[in-house]
Amino acid sequence: MKVIEARGLHKAFGTTVALDGIDLGVEEGRILGLVGPNGAGKTTALDAILGLTQYQGELKVLGRDPWSERDQLMRDVCFISDVAVLPRWMRVSQALDYVAGVHPRFDRAKAEAFLTKTDIKRSSKIRELSKGMVTQLHLALVMAIDARLLVLDEPTLGLDILYRKQFYDSLLNDYFDRSRTIVVTTHQVEDVQNVITDLMLINRGRIVLNCSMEDFESRYVEVTVHPEHVAAARALKPIHERQMLGRSILLFDGVDRKQLAALGDVHTPSIADLFVALMGNPAGQAQGAAR
Amino acid sequence: MNTQSNGVPESFESHAITPASLSQTRPLYWSIRREIWENHSIYVAPLAIAAVYLLGFAVSVIWLPHNMREVWMPHTMREMAAAHNVTDSLIGLAMPYAHAAMLVGLVAFLVGIFYSLDALHGERRDRSILFWKSLPVSDLTTVLSKAAIPLVVLPLIVFALSVILQQIMRLLSLSVLVMNGGSAATLWARLPLSEMELVTLYGTAVIVLWHAPIYCWFMLVSGWARRAVFLWAVVPLLAIAAIENIAFHTSFLGSMLLGRLVGFSEAAFDLKDKNGVPIDSHFIPLTQLAPGRFLSSPGLWLGLLVAAALLAAAVRQRRYREPL
Numbered sequence: 001m002k003v004i005e006a007r008g009l010h011k012a013f014g015t016t017v018a019l020d021g022i023d024l025g026v027e028e029g030r031i032l033g034l035v036g037p038n039g040a041g042k043t044t045a046l047d048a049i050l051g052l053t054q055y056q057g058e059l060k061v062l063g064r065d066p067w068s069e070r071d072q073l074m075r076d077v078c079f080i081s082d083v084a085v086l087p088r089w090m091r092v093s094q095a096l097d098y099v100a101g102v103h104p105r106f107d108r109a110k111a112e113a114f115l116t117k118t119d120i121k122r123s124s125k126i127r128e129l130s131k132g133m134v135t136q137l138h139l140a141l142v143m144a145i146d147a148r149l150l151v152l153d154e155p156t157l158g159l160d161i162l163y164r165k166q167f168y169d170s171l172l173n174d175y176f177d178r179s180r181t182i183v184v185t186t187h188q189v190e191d192v193q194n195v196i197t198d199l200m201l202i203n204r205g206r207i208v209l210n211c212s213m214e215d216f217e218s219r220y221v222e223v224t225v226h227p228e229h230v231a232a233a234r235a236l237k238p239i240h241e242r243q244m245l246g247r248s249i250l251l252f253d254g255v256d257r258k259q260l261a262a263l264g265d266v267h268t269p270s271i272a273d274l275f276v277a278l279m280g281n282p283a284g285q286a287q288g289a290a291r
Numbered sequence: 292m293n294t295q296s297n298g299v300p301e302s303f304e305s306h307a308i309t310p311a312s313l314s315q316t317r318p319l320y321w322s323i324r325r326e327i328w329e330n331h332s333i334y335v336a337p338l339a340i341a342a343v344y345l346l347g348f349a350v351s352v353i354w355l356p357h358n359m360r361e362v363w364m365p366h367t368m369r370e371m372a373a374a375h376n377v378t379d380s381l382i383g384l385a386m387p388y389a390h391a392a393m394l395v396g397l398v399a400f401l402v403g404i405f406y407s408l409d410a411l412h413g414e415r416r417d418r419s420i421l422f423w424k425s426l427p428v429s430d431l432t433t434v435l436s437k438a439a440i441p442l443v444v445l446p447l448i449v450f451a452l453s454v455i456l457q458q459i460m461r462l463l464s465l466s467v468l469v470m471n472g473g474s475a476a477t478l479w480a481r482l483p484l485s486e487m488e489l490v491t492l493y494g495t496a497v498i499v500l501w502h503a504p505i506y507c508w509f510m511l512v513s514g515w516a517r518r519a520v521f522l523w524a525v526v527p528l529l530a531i532a533a534i535e536n537i538a539f540h541t542s543f544l545g546s547m548l549l550g551r552l553v554g555f556s557e558a559a560f561d562l563k564d565k566n567g568v569p570i571d572s573h574f575i576p577l578t579q580l581a582p583g584r585f586l587s588s589p590g591l592w593l594g595l596l597v598a599a600a601l602l603a604a605a606v607r608q609r610r611y612r613e614p615l
Contacts, residue, residue, distance in 0.1 A: 101321030
């Protein structure tokens with residue numbers, strides 16, 4: 001069952017094309033990481049999925065049209081759009097009261113239990129909390145909602161490494177199960193590399209790469225090449241090459257791991273490295289997109 | 292809210308109806324509470340002005356025994372001379388009570404205006420609109436809950452507070468009179484407080500119905516303007532009125548705007564008694580209310596129609612709204 005299904009999703013702001021005919025299918029029980037440079041169209045795609053912006057093309061989220069059925073859809077979909085959008089004037093207890101009041105699937109006890117593990121006081125106003133605590137509170141609210149789809153748009157921007165790690169740990173340990181689906185965008189790709197099950201690279205409104213993390217790991221190989229094998233390695237057509245500490249590091253797409261092991265130290269690239277390879281390299285873009 | 296919808300796949304649908312479904316009014320109720328949490332001025336400002344007024348009245352009430360003797364003692368010479376117009380002295384007595392209700396009403400009007408100017412602007416300014424839109428609350432519910440503040444909540448506060456304030460004032464006056472050996476019974480008998488309270492109830496309802504399009508207009512502009520909501524809401528109207536006046540030497544729009552602000556008194560009250568003498572607005576007897584005329588005045592229904600259209604536009608507009 002597809003949780004999100006899009007065909008030819010298109011959106012332009014004046015002459016700027018934000019989404020250039022995207023096809024998308026997200027299965028239930030997956031955690032999709034949507035990665036791309038600033039202005040790639042990530043947030044626009046998420047806004048369309050959440051019914052926050054109009055679009056052209058076909059889009060169904062949990063079988064519904066997000067633009068015309070946003071309030072109905074939000075019973076089954078949760079989102080954290082950007083950090084710190086919780087109203088600053090509200091007290092923590094009021095936030096709990098309000099969400100409990102309007103959301104039929106909110107389990108207040110669950111949110112309270114999560115909050116007791118933090119330093120957040122019920123009587124505090126949100127403006128008095130640190131940025132990390134606001135994110136914890138938002139996460140507590142969201143995790144207590146029995147939703148089918150959770151959308152996270154830069155949920156940990158500006159947070160220190162401890163809060164970021166806690167955020168994704170809580171998400172995986174206390175929230176995620178195979179009946180839920182998560183879509184997350186972030187620039188801090190190293191945080192999510194071990195969290196996501198699927199990766200989508202997007203640039204200039206187009207999908208550059210769309211694969212599962214298993215495919216990612218079997219398909220992309222990075223080799224720190226021994227100096228004497230550099231020419232042989234280059235002959236295997238790496239999609240990207242960089243220098244580090246005087247050694248050449250070559251990134252290969254779909255080349256046999258055993259063959260590469262003879263040329264140097266083989267490892268799985270980070271998403272960031274692949275990102276740089278595909279985004280910074282027009283030829284690479286074409287290769288990735290062709291897959 | 293109905294979760295049934297054509298074309299929703301079965302597996303999602305079966306999941307969607309399992310939890311206890313909320314009644315339609317629950318999100319509205321909680322959204323109105325949320326507005327009151329956010330905007331303390333909704334009740335603080337009327338309460339503050341009532342407290343200040345009460346303080347002033349408490350000081351003035353020291354003179355009451357003296358005034359009561361002047362006005363009500365039948366055997367004083369002054370009373371004999373002035374007895375030809377009992378209504379005048381009644382008005383003198385009723386005046387502070389009428390002023391109390393009017394002042395609370397005026398403050399509530401101002402609160403309502405400022406609230407409406409910020410209603411759909413503040414949530415975009417502080418980006419919290421992204422949080423509100425992440426919850427299963429429709430734009431219609433949100434806009435209605437915001438409109439309910441000036442149209443329902445504030446009028447209720449005005450009426451309740453006026454009644455409480457007037458009762459405290461009367462209690463205060465009676466105590467002072469009794470302590471000074473004056474006739475509390477005269478004040479009790481002469482002050483038509485229940486009648487005044489009924490007129491306050493009628494007046495509050497009349498004014499809010501008449502002013503509804505003003506609040507709704509300000510709300511619509513607050514959802515549209517990026518900044519300077521008040522200027523966008525007011526200056527274009529004044530400019531058009533001025534242009535009309537200069538170009539055509541007419542003041543159709545100007546008098547329409549003025550009528551929208553103060554026209555309710557002419558539409559809802561008989562401001563002259565049966566002899567054609569203008570009545571004092573400090574004490575309007577029940578006989579001078581004209582609910583029939585008010586309910587059949589085109590100004591009322593036209594205004595409500597415009598208010599409904601403005602609200603519908605505000606609901607539609609909120610779908611497209613993003614943080615500023």
